[in-house]
Amino acid sequence: MERPLVVVMGVSGSGKSTIGHRLAESLGAEFIDGDALHPPANVAKMAAGIPLTDEDRWPWLAAVGRTLADSGPAGMVIACSALRRVYRAAILDQAPTARFVELDGSPELLRGRMGAREGHFMPPSLLDSQLATLEPLAPDEPGIRVGIDRSEEEITAAAASALRIR
Numbered sequence: 001m002e003r004p005l006v007v008v009m010g011v012s013g014s015g016k017s018t019i020g021h022r023l024a025e026s027l028g029a030e031f032i033d034g035d036a037l038h039p040p041a042n043v044a045k046m047a048a049g050i051p052l053t054d055e056d057r058w059p060w061l062a063a064v065g066r067t068l069a070d071s072g073p074a075g076m077v078i079a080c081s082a083l084r085r086v087y088r089a090a091i092l093d094q095a096p097t098a099r100f101v102e103l104d105g106s107p108e109l110l111r112g113r114m115g116a117r118e119g120h121f122m123p124p125s126l127l128d129s130q131l132a133t134l135e136p137l138a139p140d141e142p143g144i145r146v147g148i149d150r151s152e153e154e155i156t157a158a159a160a161s162a163l164r165i166r
C-alpha cells in the first residue's frame with residue numbers, strides 16, 4: 001500500500017479513537033486524535049452540551065486535512081467525526097489521497113458505549129445531534145463502512161484488510 005492516509009470517522013462514541021489507534025498500529029502508521037486539533041472554544045462548547053456549527057467545524061476540518069497531508073512516509077490514521085459529505089470534501093481538498101473508514105452502529109449501541117465511558121468531555125446528550133448531522137459514507141466516496149457490533153480486534157482487521165486491497 002502506498003503511504004496510507006486514513007480518516008476513521010463516525011459519530012461520537014462509535015470507537016474512532018479506539019479503532020483508529022489499533023488501525024494505525026496494524027498499518028504501521030502514525031495516529032492522531034482529531035479531537036486534539038479542535039480549538040479550545042469548540043471543546044468548551046461540546047462539553048457544555050452545545051453542538052458545533054459548520055462555522056465551528058471548517059477551520060478544524062482544514063487542520064485535519066493539513067495534518068494528514070503533512071504526515072511522514074509511514075502515513076497517518078486520524079480520528080475525526082467527518083459527519084457530512086462536505087466535511088469529508090474539505091479534508092480531501094487538503095489531502096486528496098485520504099480514505100475514510102466509517103464506524104457504523106445503532107443508536108442503542110452507541111448510547112450504551114457513551115454511557116459506559118468515563119472522563120470524556122463529550123456528553124451522551126449530544127449523540128442525537130451527531131446522528132442527525134451524519135451523512136453516511138456514500139458508494140462514490142473513497143473508503144469503506146464497518147459495523148461496530150463486534151470486537152475491537154475484528155473491526156480493526158476488517159478495516160485494515162479492506163484498505164490493503166483497495
Ligand SMILES: Nc1ncnc2c1ncn2[C@@H]1O[C@H](COP(=O)(O)OP(=O)(O)OP(=O)(O)O)[C@@H](O)[C@H]1O
Pocket residue numbers: 010011012013014015016017018019035079081113114116117118120122148150151152155
Ligand atoms: N468494538 C468495541 N467493543 C466494545 N467497546 C468498544 C468498542 N469500540 C470502542 N469501545 C468503547 O466505546 C467507547 C467509545 O469509544 P471511543 O472513545 O473510541 O469513541 P470515539 O468515536 O472516539 O468517541 P468521541 O468522538 O466522542 O471521542 C469507549 O469506552 C471504548 O472503549
Ligand SMILES: O=C(O)[C@H](O)[C@@H](O)[C@H](O)[C@H](O)CO
Pocket residue numbers: 011012013034035046052057080081082083122130
Ligand atoms: O464534529 C463534531 O461534532 C465533533 O468533532 C465531535 O464529533 C467530537 O470531536 C467528538 O465526537 C467528541 O469526541
